[in-house]
Amino acid sequence: MSNLPYRGRFAPSPTGPLHFGSLVTALASFLEARSQGGQWLIRIEDLDPLREPPEATGQILASLEAHGLFPDEPVRFQSRRHDAYQAAIDQLLDGGWAYRCQCSRKELQAHQGRHPNQCRNRKGMSDDRPYAIRFALEDEDCHWQDLLLGLQHQTVTAEVDDPVMLRKEGFYAYQLAVVVDDIDQGITDVVRGSDLLEMTAQQQQIFRALDARVPRWLHIPVILNDQGQKLSKQTHAPAIDNELPVQNLFRALSALGQKPPPALQSGSVESLLEWGQRNWRRDAIHLTSQ
Numbered sequence: 001m002s003n004l005p006y007r008g009r010f011a012p013s014p015t016g017p018l019h020f021g022s023l024v025t026a027l028a029s030f031l032e033a034r035s036q037g038g039q040w041l042i043r044i045e046d047l048d049p050l051r052e053p054p055e056a057t058g059q060i061l062a063s064l065e066a067h068g069l070f071p072d073e074p075v076r077f078q079s080r081r082h083d084a085y086q087a088a089i090d091q092l093l094d095g096g097w098a099y100r101c102q103c104s105r106k107e108l109q110a111h112q113g114r115h116p117n118q119c120r121n122r123k124g125m126s127d128d129r130p131y132a133i134r135f136a137l138e139d140e141d142c143h144w145q146d147l148l149l150g151l152q153h154q155t156v157t158a159e160v161d162d163p164v165m166l167r168k169e170g171f172y173a174y175q176l177a178v179v180v181d182d183i184d185q186g187i188t189d190v191v192r193g194s195d196l197l198e199m200t201a202q203q204q205q206i207f208r209a210l211d212a213r214v215p216r217w218l219h220i221p222v223i224l225n226d227q228g229q230k231l232s233k234q235t236h237a238p239a240i241d242n243e244l245p246v247q248n249l250f251r252a253l254s255a256l257g258q259k260p261p262p263a264l265q266s267g268s269v270e271s272l273l274e275w276g277q278r279n280w281r282r283d284a285i286h287l288t289s290q
């Protein structure tokens with residue numbers, strides 16, 4: 001991994017406009033890449049049109065641009081990558097890494113997450129009910145180093161934790177698409193919110209099943225609102241104000257434990273980002289605000 005040139009990315013799902021929490025994540029991944037002379041990409045994870053208002057993608061990209069966060073390559077859209085996801089599913093099915101599952105949530109709950117329909121044994125479909133495709137995890141005590149949180153230990157339970165790759169509704173799932181695109185884009189380093197930490201061990205198995213090297217991970221604390229909830233569309237996080245990029249970036253740097261000189265509050269977006277890049281200290285990120 002260390003001999004590959006650094007490639008990082010910011011990969012939002014367009015469920016709403018960019019809010020302060022996602023700006024912090026975008027900025028952290030940008031500065032982590034830039035401070036190492038690396039490349040930084042933007043990927044829109046638009047896999048679920050039912051949850052994504054059509055205007056959200058444009059709003060997110062406009063906000064990133066207003067805050068000087070320009071990618072090194074054209075923005076990638078997962079909605080245009082269905083052929084690649086289908087090819088990966090075929091590869092996983094062929095290799096015995098995935099199976100068709102007709103179980104309902106209710107059935108799985110009633111059997112403590114085990115599959116009563118023998119789908120995991122690949123006995124074929126019992127009827128013409130719609131099916132999902134799931135990844136067949138292996139039992140594993142997974143240890144890995146997070147670049148911020150240090151040594152991590154996660155237990156993966158085969159069958160019970162098997163993530164969906166293709167949903168019954170026909171949508172490709174996050175767990176598949178994120179891995180396929182990180183591989184395809186040559187991502188060496190993933191900087192993301194710690195709300196995604198628990199998926200990391202599962203994703204490592206998907207990387208390996210697709211014959212790819214796993215990237216490094218750095219999970220940053222999730223930004224909370226006054227009620228202690230994660231900033232998100234569900235908690236009604238307000239959209240970032242594109243008219244105040246310097247103030248927003250200054251606040252985002254501070255939320256990441258960086259200490260930009262107060263004079264930069266009256267400077268430009270460029271001068272603030274340049275300061276951030278030159279003075280980026282990963283170890284200053286506050287772990288306590290998680």
Ligand SMILES: [Zn+2]
Pocket residue numbers: 100101102103115116117119120
């Ligand atoms: Zn099943």
